[in-house]
Amino acid sequence: MRIDVVTIFPGYLDALDLSLVGKARRDGLLDLRVHDLRDWTTDRHRTVDDTPFGGGAGMVMRPDVWGRALDDVLGRTGGGDPAGRQVLLVPTPSGERLTQRTVEDLATVDQLVLACGRYEGIDARVAEHYADAGVEVREFSLGDYVLNGGEVAALVVVEAVARLLPGVVGNPQSLVEESHGAAGLLEYPVYTKPPAWAGREVPEILLSGHHGNIARWRRDLALERTAERRPDMVGTLDPADLDRRDRAV
Ligand SMILES: Nc1cc(-c2cccs2)n[nH]1
Numbered sequence: 746m747r748i749d750v751v752t753i754f755p756g757y758l759d760a761l762d763l764s765l766v767g768k769a770r771r772d773g774l775l776d777l778r779v780h781d782l783r784d785w786t787t788d789r790h791r792t793v794d795d796t797p798f799g800g801g802a803g804m805v806m807r808p809d810v811w812g813r814a815l816d817d818v819l820g821r822t823g824g825g826d827p828a829g830r831q832v833l834l835v836p837t838p839s840g841e842r843l844t845q846r847t848v849e850d851l852a853t854v855d856q857l858v859l860a861c862g863r864y865e866g867i868d869a870r871v872a873e874h875y876a877d878a879g880v881e882v883r884e885f886s887l888g889d890y891v892l893n894g895g896e897v898a899a900l901v902v903v904e905a906v907a908r909l910l911p912g913v914v915g916n917p918q919s920l921v922e923e924s925h926g927a928a929g930l931l932e933y934p935v936y937t938k939p940p941a942w943a944g945r946e947v948p949e950i951l952l953s954g955h956h957g958n959i960a961r962w963r964r965d966l967a968l969e970r971t972a973e974r975r976p977d978m979v980g981t982l983d984p985a986d987l988d989r990r991d992r993a994v
Contacts, residue, residue: 746774746775746776746852746854746855746856746857746906746910747776747777747778747855747856747857748775748776748777748778748856748857748858748859748903748906748907749777749778749779749780749818749856749857749858749859750777750778750779750780750858750859750861750896750899750903751780751782751811751814751815751818751858751859751860751861752779752780752781752782752861752894752895752896752899753781753782753783753793753861753863754861754863754894754896755779755780755781757861757894757896757897757899757900758779758896758899758900758903760900761777761779761900761903761904765904765907765908765913765914766903766904766907766908768913769907769910769912769913772912774907774910774911774912774913775907775910775913777903777907778818780814780818782810782811782814784814785810785811785813785814785817786810792807792810793806793807793810794806794807794863794864795807797865801865802865803864803865804864804865805864805865805866805867805868806862806863806864806866806867806868807868808867808868808870808871808874811860811867811868811871812871812874815833815858815860815871815875818858819831819833819856819858819875819880821878828855829854829855829856830853830854830855830856830881831854831855831856831857831858831880831881832851832854832856832857832858832880832881832882832883833858833860833872833875833880833881833882833883834851834857834858834859834860834883834885834902835859835860835862835867835871835872835882835883835884835885835895836859836860836861836862836884836885836886836887836895836898836899836902837862837866837884837885837886837895838886838889838890838891838892839884839886840883840884840885840886841883841884841885841886842885842886842888843885843886843887843898843901843902843905844925845905845925845926847883847885848902848905848906848909849909851902851906852906852909852910857902857906859895859898859899859902859903860895861894861895861896861898861899862894862895863893863894863895872884885898885902887901908920922963928967929978929981929982930964930967930968930970930971930978930982931967931970931971931974931975931978932967932970933962933963933964933966933967933970934966934970936948936951940952948962950962
């Protein structure tokens with residue numbers, strides 16, 4: 746998979762040289778390219794923004810600069826058809842909420858392009874232009890809070906997607922039981938040595954060696970946590986699945 750990130754702060758993405766994503770890049774599992782938007786400016790000051798039409802505070806990012814950058818990165822400057830499914834992702838507080846289901850879909854794409862806006866945002870014609878040109882455009886939000894730019898959202902998306910790519914995480918089973926995983930639940934509480942700490946013991950069941958009972962206990966705790974912390978998620982569970990957990994093991 747190829748991921749391109751276009752930003753005026755390329756250094757923000759240096760964290761993607763580290764840990765799991767960094768290893769995936771070195772192992773050739775992820776082709777991640779970070780681009781400085783200013784490389785597509787044409788003036789000596791390398792200007793990327795201007796004042797908003799209609800007035801208002803702040804500055805808006807120019808469509809012409811973004812257009813040159815995205816045409817290049819999307820491979821739309823030559824005549825040929827770009828290979829495979831491309832998605833243009835635009836982080837914005839006014840976007841659709843990013844969910845694990847969306848991340849799972851993005852992990853199947855051939856090329857993701859992240860356009861990191863700053864200031865008051867990117868001229869609205871940019872997203873319209875590429876959507877009209879047949880590019881899959883998704884304006885997405887991380888949540889109901891405002892950041893200064895799209896770079897942090899890009900870090901989130903790259904990590905969330907990269908860890909789903911084949912060969913990136915050591916044990917793919919761990920992807921199944923985690924929060925928001927296939928089961929649609931929050932994950933159960935986890936414990937390790939020492940068995941007693943600060944006057945607190947590890948739940949007895951986990952020391953029993955009875956794997957069936959441990960599995961049922963974990964599922965019960967996952968359900969309990971989900972009901973307590975994210976009642977909105979409980980409604981999406983399959984009742985047949987809920988019934989399954991009560992069956993004798
Ligand atoms: N969820 C979310 C996204 C953002 C921004 C994206 C780009 C600039 S600010 N803030 N909050």
